[in-house]
Amino acid sequence: MTTNGGEALIKSLENEGVEVIFGLPGGAILPVYDPILDSSIRHILVRHEQGAGHMAEGYAHATGKPGVAMVTSGPAATNIVTPLCDAYMDSVPMVCITGQVPYAAIGTDAFQECDTTGITMSVTKHNFLVTEAADIPQIIHDAFHIATTGRPGPVLVDIPKDIVDPGNPRSAMEWYEPSGPQLPGYNPVTVPDPALVAEAATLIRAAERPVVYAGGGILKARGAEALRRLVELTDIPTVTTLMARGALPDDHPLCLGMPGMHGNYTAVTAMQEADLLIALGARFDDRVTGRLDGFAPDAKIIHVDIDPAELNKVRPANVGIRGDCRLTIEALVEALGVDVVDQGIDRAPWKQRISGWQERFPLTYEQSAPGEALKPQFVLEKLRDGSPRDTIVASGVGQHQMWTSQFWNFEQPYTWINSGGLGTMGFSIPAAIGAKVGMPDRTVWAVDGDGCFQMTAQELVTATVERIPIKVALINNGYLGMVRQWQEMFYDERFSEVELGRTVPDYVKWAEAMGCEAIRAEAPEEVEPAVAKANEINDRPVVVEFRCDEREMVFPMVPAGKTNSELLVDPSQEDQPR
Amino acid sequence: MTAERFHTVVVKVENKAGVLARVAGLFARRGFNIESLAVAPTDDERFSRITFTVDVASAPLEQVVKQLDKLVNVVDIRELDAATAVERELMLIVVAAAPERRSELLDLVRIFKAKVLSVGPDKMMVSLSGRPDRIDDFEALLEPFGIVEIQRTGRVALRRLDSSAIDETPEVP
Ligand SMILES: Cc1ncc(C[n+]2csc(CCOP(=O)(O)OP(=O)(O)O)c2C)c(N)n1
Ligand SMILES: [Mg+2]
Numbered sequence: 001m002t003t004n005g006g007e008a009l010i011k012s013l014e015n016e017g018v019e020v021i022f023g024l025p026g027g028a029i030l031p032v033y034d035p036i037l038d039s040s041i042r043h044i045l046v047r048h049e050q051g052a053g054h055m056a057e058g059y060a061h062a063t064g065k066p067g068v069a070m071v072t073s074g075p076a077a078t079n080i081v082t083p084l085c086d087a088y089m090d091s092v093p094m095v096c097i098t099g100q101v102p103y104a105a106i107g108t109d110a111f112q113e114c115d116t117t118g119i120t121m122s123v124t125k126h127n128f129l130v131t132e133a134a135d136i137p138q139i140i141h142d143a144f145h146i147a148t149t150g151r152p153g154p155v156l157v158d159i160p161k162d163i164v165d166p167g168n169p170r171s172a173m174e175w176y177e178p179s180g181p182q183l184p185g186y187n188p189v190t191v192p193d194p195a196l197v198a199e200a201a202t203l204i205r206a207a208e209r210p211v212v213y214a215g216g217g218i219l220k221a222r223g224a225e226a227l228r229r230l231v232e233l234t235d236i237p238t239v240t241t242l243m244a245r246g247a248l249p250d251d252h253p254l255c256l257g258m259p260g261m262h263g264n265y266t267a268v269t270a271m272q273e274a275d276l277l278i279a280l281g282a283r284f285d286d287r288v289t290g291r292l293d294g295f296a297p298d299a300k301i302i303h304v305d306i307d308p309a310e311l312n313k314v315r316p317a318n319v320g321i322r323g324d325c326r327l328t329i330e331a332l333v334e335a336l337g338v339d340v341v342d343q344g345i346d347r348a349p350w351k352q353r354i355s356g357w358q359e360r361f362p363l364t365y366e367q368s369a370p371g372e373a374l375k376p377q378f379v380l381e382k383l384r385d386g387s388p389r390d391t392i393v394a395s396g397v398g399q400h401q402m403w404t405s406q407f408w409n410f411e412q413p414y415t416w417i418n419s420g421g422l423g424t425m426g427f428s429i430p431a432a433i434g435a436k437v438g439m440p441d442r443t444v445w446a447v448d449g450d451g452c453f454q455m456t457a458q459e460l461v462t463a464t465v466e467r468i469p470i471k472v473a474l475i476n477n478g479y480l481g482m483v484r485q486w487q488e489m490f491y492d493e494r495f496s497e498v499e500l501g502r503t504v505p506d507y508v509k510w511a512e513a514m515g516c517e518a519i520r521a522e523a524p525e526e527v528e529p530a531v532a533k534a535n536e537i538n539d540r541p542v543v544v545e546f547r548c549d550e551r552e553m554v555f556p557m558v559p560a561g562k563t564n565s566e567l568l569v570d571p572s573q574e575d576q577p578r
Numbered sequence: 579m580t581a582e583r584f585h586t587v588v589v590k591v592e593n594k595a596g597v598l599a600r601v602a603g604l605f606a607r608r609g610f611n612i613e614s615l616a617v618a619p620t621d622d623e624r625f626s627r628i629t630f631t632v633d634v635a636s637a638p639l640e641q642v643v644k645q646l647d648k649l650v651n652v653v654d655i656r657e658l659d660a661a662t663a664v665e666r667e668l669m670l671i672v673v674a675a676a677p678e679r680r681s682e683l684l685d686l687v688r689i690f691k692a693k694v695l696s697v698g699p700d701k702m703m704v705s706l707s708g709r710p711d712r713i714d715d716f717e718a719l720l721e722p723f724g725i726v727e728i729q730r731t732g733r734v735a736l737r738r739l740d741s742s743a744i745d746e747t748p749e750v751p
Contacts (some may be wrong), residue, residue, distance in 0.1 A: 121600060122607050126650040129595065146650060185592060185653040309644035 004171040005133030006164035010035040012140035018068050022052040026072025029099030031165040044466050049076045051430040051459040053083020057092045058434025061417040066093040066147050073099045074112030084154045085123035089421025093152035095143050102162035116158045125153030133163040133173040141178040150188025151307040152220055192323030192331050200302045200319045201335040207276035209350045210236045216243025217281015223326030224413035230329050235347045237354055239267040243420045246410035260288040261558045262402040265361030268564050270354055271296050279303045281325040284314035294563025304328045360576045363406050373549040376475045380407040383473055386531035391443040394432040396452030397423045398482040400475040402554045404447045426455030432470045433463050450476045450500055463541040464515030471534050472543045477550040478502035485553045511543035519544045584613055585639050586663050586735045589628045590654040597651045611636035614732030629734045658735050665735040668707040674724035675702040690716050
């Protein structure tokens with residue numbers, strides 16, 4: 001069948017099972033937007049290309065399927081660099097199609113030309129510059145294969161205009177179905193080495209104070225069920241990192257919650273005191289380890305990762321296993337055989353120490369006095385309790401992100417979507433939109449900061465027009481709160497360029513102007529009704545502005561450069577014996 | 579430069595546009611310190627070979643190799659330490675050679691089995707190929723004459739054959 005590159009591109013995307021593309025057209029990608037009209041694929045027209053990228057990420061986080069974004073050349077390509085880097089840092093499967101100037105014009109500084117593959121080389125798992133129309137079906141197939149296998153990540157395909165423009169002879173081609181990926185240098189290993197699994201099992205059997213350090217890789221491998229079996233079989237307390245919240249339900253007796261810079265005391269301290277850390281799909285990020293030379297000093301390390309470059313990168317492993325997290329956890333379960341109780345292992349002393357920490361150092365905050373501004377933690381508790389249990393939550397970056405991760409009760413995997421590695425302000429609204437598109441029957445809340453909101457709020461227009469009824473809880477503390485906290489704690493309360501003001505912009509008017517229902521809550525008794533009202537509205541997006549106390553700080557905290565043993569607890573717990 | 583500090587790595591890559599930029603970009607981004615780098619086609623036109631020497635004080639060799647392996651266009655990686663590698667390099671050098679010092683220079687050329695490529699009134703162009711350490715030695719001995727211009731290719735390397743003792747017989751008496 002004779003066709004052209006543009007039609008072949010859309011057909012290739014259909015063949016990959018793509019249901020939705022987040023994008024915005026322009027000159028170089030224009031010919032591809034014509035066949036979209038006749039395609040079964042839904043296109044969502046964003047208001048800024050950064051929005052398209054984060055929507056694709058949100059979609060991927062929520063569904064496990066690759067998100068797809070399509071934008072034009074030059075400024076559109078540069079606008080999507082941030083989401084690509086975000087997806088790269090958090091291993092999010094995503095395919096981004098960018099238009100490019102005609103092949104012959106590349107290198108001439110043509111209108112809206114930029115070196116997209118050059119710019120994105122270091123923030124993508126791989127990228128392609130397509131030079132012939134006939135390569136399109138194969139390259140699209142390869143791109144999806146790379147994005148979704150091994151350690152997932154973003155892949156960019158840059159396509160010159162002439163090869164997709166039916167008016168140009170260079171676009172003519174014969175259609176074909178690729179028979180498989182053609183990537184001689186790409187062969188991810190997923191099955192773990194049984195000998196190493198056996199070694200790991202031996203370490204697990206011998207450990208007295210083991211902790212499972214569960215990372216985002218477990219969710220990427222869809223391995224939450226396997227994780228649960230492993231920890232129940234071995235009776236091992238488990239921390240879930242910022243990228244793995246929900247991998248083990250927060251109300252599971254073995255779940256200790258989030259470790260790291262703003263982790264809870266028990267999760268942080270259990271890792272510090274452990275004699276064995278079983279790191280599953282985690283990468284010893286500095287926000288988890290604190291000062292590295294003081295991190296978990298007595299722990300042996302079992303490290304499982306699909307990406308062998310993660311093994312021994314930060315902390316040398318006693319047993320490093322290259323493999324898919326789910327397959328490796330299943331192999332471990334098999335190798336361990338009978339449960340620990342039958343092996344005569346007594347976990348009680350270790351678990352008693354842990355429950356002692358849990359009793360002395362729960363997450364806490366001081367309730368606001370009458371007439372004072374809302375406490376953000378209180379807002380999050382009410383939001384959590386007033387929303388369906390399977391609600392998907394996407395957050396921005398800052399204090400509100402940490403409070404959400406701390407105070408939400410994650411009962412299911414794939415319900416928490418945030419920007420961990422890159423820490424991208426403005427992530428939440430577009431990510432929530434993408435999640436809602438992928439999971440239309442679920443309630444999706446974006447918990448956003450006032451600083452973040454001002455970076456990507458325009459996508460609420462997209463949400464209204466495209467009928468994607470997400471909800472936004474805006475934690476308006478009038479400040480770039482996380483930066484304010486660092487200035488308060490480490491710069492002698494010298495506040496420099498962190499005040500945003502609480503009343504300008506008027507968020508209610510702004511939200512209404514974008515077609516959203518808008519609610520403002522300022523007093524504690526207004527919070528619950530506002531949440532209830534928002535949860536009832538399902539025909540358009542809702543923004544609830546919570547006017548919050550700017551003085552509130554996130555605790556516990558490991559100050560930068562300190563070891564995790566130097567964790568600062570909530571001021572009310574300072575006198576507790578550690 | 580000690581043998582332990584510098585490792586030679588031979589990478590077979592797909593012969594596609596931009597592959598060298600990917601490899602070089604990776605070195606820069608991860609802070610790998612590269613001593614020398616040579617790129618050449620292979621007998622199979624689908625692939626090229628990149629031979630480079632990395633300072634393993636800048637990053638553990640394990641990380642260098644594993645990060646390279648993540649590049650989709652990298653097909654095969656071989657690490658060669660000094661004991662397993664046969665390494666060669668080519669140097670072109672222009673040395674100041676006033677008539678009264680010429681014979682002294684030619685002695686060195688003869689001892690090292692180098693070649694005189696051209697001679698000017700007060701300069702001489704010489705080439706030498708061989709083991710990189712020999713080239714270092716030769717360069718050092720030419721230094722006092724005054725080096726006008728120098729070009730070295732960077733080393734290329736192959737794994738030593740099992741029975742190749744002859745291969746590394748000293749070339750200098
Ligand atoms: C794009 C971007 N710019 C700057 C930062 C640095 N930064 C981290 S948190 C933060 C403050 C965020 O303010 P806000 O959205 O109001 O959240 P809050 O901390 O007040 O909850 C800033 C500026 C960042 N993470 N991302
Ligand atoms: Mg704020």
